[in-house]
Amino acid sequence: MTEVEVDQKSIEAIRATLEQQQMDWSRQVKTKDGWVCQDCGELDQELLEAHHIKPKAMFPDDALKVANGTCVCIPCHAKRHKANLWVYNLIMVRLAKVLYRRLYPGKEI
Numbered sequence: 001m002t003e004v005e006v007d008q009k010s011i012e013a014i015r016a017t018l019e020q021q022q023m024d025w026s027r028q029v030k031t032k033d034g035w036v037c038q039d040c041g042e043l044d045q046e047l048l049e050a051h052h053i054k055p056k057a058m059f060p061d062d063a064l065k066v067a068n069g070t071c072v073c074i075p076c077h078a079k080r081h082k083a084n085l086w087v088y089n090l091i092m093v094r095l096a097k098v099l100y101r102r103l104y105p106g107k108e109i
Helices: 003-032 074-080 085-103
Strands: 048-052 069-073
Touching: 003 048, 003 069, 048 074, 069 074, 074 085
Parallel strands: none
Antiparallel strands: 048 069
C-alpha cells in the first residue's frame, strides 16, 4: 500500500466522521425545535433542515453546538441565504430533489 492510498483512506474516514457529526447536529437541532420550522411553522419533516445561526466558516468552534442551530424548512432556509447565491442554489437543489421524489416515487435524480 502506498502513502497516497493510506492518505486517501484517512481523508475518507475523516470525511465520514464529519458528515456523521453534521447529521447528528442537524437531528439534535430539529429535536430541540420540536421538528417545526421556526420561521413559518412547516411540519413536513422531509422539508426540514438545520440552519447555523452563526456561520460555520466564521465561527468553527460553534459549528456543532445545538444552541447555534435553528430548524427551518427548505424554502425558509433558502430565504435566509438569498444573499449568497452559491448556498442558495445548493438549498434549492435539495428542494428540487424532494419534489422530484414526490412526483416520481422510487426514482432518483
